[in-house]
Amino acid sequence: MSEPEEELQEERRDNTKKKTKKTKKKKDEEEKKKKKQDHEEQVEEEEQSECLVLRGIFKLGKKSHDVLLTRTRLTWTPIVPETPTGEASVLQTGVILLQDVFAVKVKRRRAAGQQSGGPVLGVTLFYGRRRGRRLEEDTLHLHNASAEHTHTWYNTLKELLTGFSHRPRYVKVFINPSSHKKEAVYIYREHVAPLFKLADVRTDITVTERKGHALSVMKECRLDEYDGVVCVGGDGSVAELCHALVLRAQLDADSPVKPVKPALPLGIIPAGSTDVVSCSVHGVRDPVTAALHIVLGHRQQVDMCSFSSLGQLVCFGFSAMFGFGGRSLARAEKKRWMPSSRRREYALVKTLARLRPEDCQLSFLPAKKPNRDLFGHRDQDQDQDLDPEPEGEDSWTTNQGLYLSISIMSIPCLSPHTPRGLAPNTSVANGSAALIAVGNTSRSEFVKHLKRYSGSSGQFSFSFVETHCVSAVKIRPRSLTGWSEEESEEEEGDPRTTPIIQAEGQAFPWNIDGELVEIANEVVIRVHPRLITLYGEEVDEAESTVSCSCI
The missing domain is CATH 3.40.50.10330 (Probable inorganic polyphosphate/atp-NAD kinase; domain 1)
Structure with missing residues (x-):
């Protein structure tokens, strides 16, 4: 190829590159203008739809921002002047929902040791920021030296927060x-x-x-x-x-x-x-x-259970364990001088070493499926009656046999040790409880069952484990050997760890919400839908931070 042809070809390539750059630049400018136009339209829509309450200029950091306050949110956009060529800048808009703001204060400059007064610097908002399942405290500083402007915003924000x-x-x-x-x-x-x-x-x-x-x-x-x-x-x-x-x-x-x-x-x-x-x-x-x-x-309604024996109320609670769970807690209570983690591991190992089933009659009333709308939400009218519907004897399912462990839980019982919960198939407000009955089996198989609680699933996929969704449970121990006789070789417990309930004769240990309760007779557990209101929001799984190393 001759030199003139090479020069011509190179010139064409340069022209093509220049055209491509111009086209890309023009396209970028159009996108920026479109984003700016979209933002202006968004601001206008917010002003019309959410009834703009206040609009002003504040500094966030070192840049001035256009701040808009409606009854539900606060938004801010940096004020950036157009360049001499008319190019628009990409605007980074921030937003805070007022439902997440819990405090607002006037920010002032004060000397060391000064308790009050001082020049006004602006307004500070304190809000909860979500990070996974956690809520963290965060702040937004809106700087403006005008006392009148600052107090107008402060008073308005206080009034809006009072509306919650x-x-x-x-x-x-x-x-x-x-x-x-x-x-x-x-x-x-x-x-x-x-x-x-x-x-x-x-x-x-x-x-x-x-x-x-x-x-x-x-x-x-x-x-x-x-x-x-x-x-x-x-x-x-x-x-x-x-x-x-x-x-x-x-x-x-x-x-x-x-x-x-x-x-x-x-x-x-x-x-x-x-x-x-x-x-x-x-x-x-x-x-x-x-x-x-x-x-x-933040509130939610939560189911609770009532525990009664011989027609007398024992207590209200969320969960109960009979058999292995009750016996391991009874052993742990006798070692209160130990650190909690060592005490828990000691009790588990000791109870596993002396593992034996309880001969009892287990009866339960299957829960009726709650009425839900098309989106899976419960009908609120179903929550007015807090007592289960009256049942006949024919409605109960009764089994007689040997059980290593029986658990009744009206909440999933999440913890760092069991991130999916001891009862992962229930929730805090579904109007029922999970009944988990572990029949008699070998120690090795029972340990396999326990180990799977710390994993993702599979703890119920054993032939000796049965689970039911229930509204009521009756447990009647038939064994004549009570807790006192079995534990006679153990050292006497500290009198400060006396159980909540002292039953006459031989009693069986129950673990009710982590507290030791000794009952000698039949126990009746009933679920009461949405009986109590707790601050919080229901979750499906807990953060896992530790695991038990004893089994």
């Missing part, structure tokens, strides 16, 4: 200083109290001194003064307060037999060793997440 009437303003707080590692007071002081103060939530605090202290206080205090109750402790403290709330509602309604739904919701700040109730309504064992659910007013 379901958020608590005054709560009764119970702290169990003895739970788990005795960190409950520290957890409340460091992680919860600052958030309550920011959100202007007033508190009336009781530090419990003994088992049953919270119950006695709840029976006497004036609950109409509060917007909610908060528990800082483990599952035992939660169970005691839930029981107290329902009993108090029954007393106030003069209904000694029929359970009555409490008017006040309960917030749970996890400070125990497993915190299955907290994990079931939050998904994590995190006090900040729990506190933010409370201040933001």
Whole structure:
């Protein structure tokens, strides 16, 4: 190829590249203009559809922003001047929903040691930001030196936040200083109290001194003064307060037999060793997440069970274990001097070494499927009656046999040890409980069954395991050998670990929400749909942080 031809060809390539660049540049400019136009249209739509409340200019960081406030959200867009060539810049819009904002404060410049006053710098919004199942506290600083402009925005934001009437303003707080590692007071002081103060939530605090202290206080205090109750402790403290709330509602309604739904919701700040109730309504064992659910007013209705024997109410709760679960807890209670993790592992290994079935009669009433709409939501009218429908004897299914373990759970019982829960096929508000009955089998097969709880699935795929969705359960032990006789070779327990219920004669240990209860006779468990309101949001699976290494 001659030199003139090469030069001509190279010139053509250069021209093609220039045309391509111009075309790409023009296309980019058109896209930017379109994005800017779309943003302006979006702002206009928000102004029309959501009734724009305020619009102003604030600095976020070092850049000025156009800030819009409606009744449901706050949006901000950087103010960027057009370039001399008329090119538009891509605008990065930010947004916060007011339902996630729990506090607003005026920001001022103050000297060291100055407690009040100072030049106005702007407004700060405090909100809960979601990261997976966790809620984290975050802030948005809107800078503007105009005191009049700042106070207009502050007052308007305060008024809009006041419109969230379901958020608590005054709560009764119970702290169990003895739970788990005795960190409950520290957890409340460091992680919860600052958030309550920011959100202007007033508190009336009781530090419990003994088992049953919270119950006695709840029976006497004036609950109409509060917007909610908060528990800082483990599952035992939660169970005691839930029981107290329902009993108090029954007393106030003069209904000694029929359970009555409490008017006040309960917030749970996890400070125990497993915190299955907290994990079931939050998904994590995190006090900040729990506190933010409370201040933001996130509520859900939760099923509860009543446990009775010989026609007398024992307690209200969420879960119960008979057999292996009850015996391992009874052993653990005799080793209270051990650290909780070692105590739990010791009890599991010791109970497995002496594994034996219980001879009992198991009866259950299958749950009726709840009415749901086309989207799978429950019909709210179905939740008005908190008692199961009357049943005849023909409705019950009865089995007689040997069982290593029987569990009844009205919530999934999520925990870091069992991220999918002990009862993964139930939820906190489906109006039924999961019955898991493990028949007699070899120790090795039973250990395989237990190990699968820490995995993804398969714990129920054994021939000796049966599961049912139930509304009521009856368990009648037939064995004449009670717990006391079997444990006679064990050392005597600490008198401070005396069980809640002292039955006459030989009694069998029950694990009810992590608390040891000894009952010698038939136990009847009934599910009461949506009996209590808890602060939180239901989750399908919990964060897994630890696993049991003992089996």
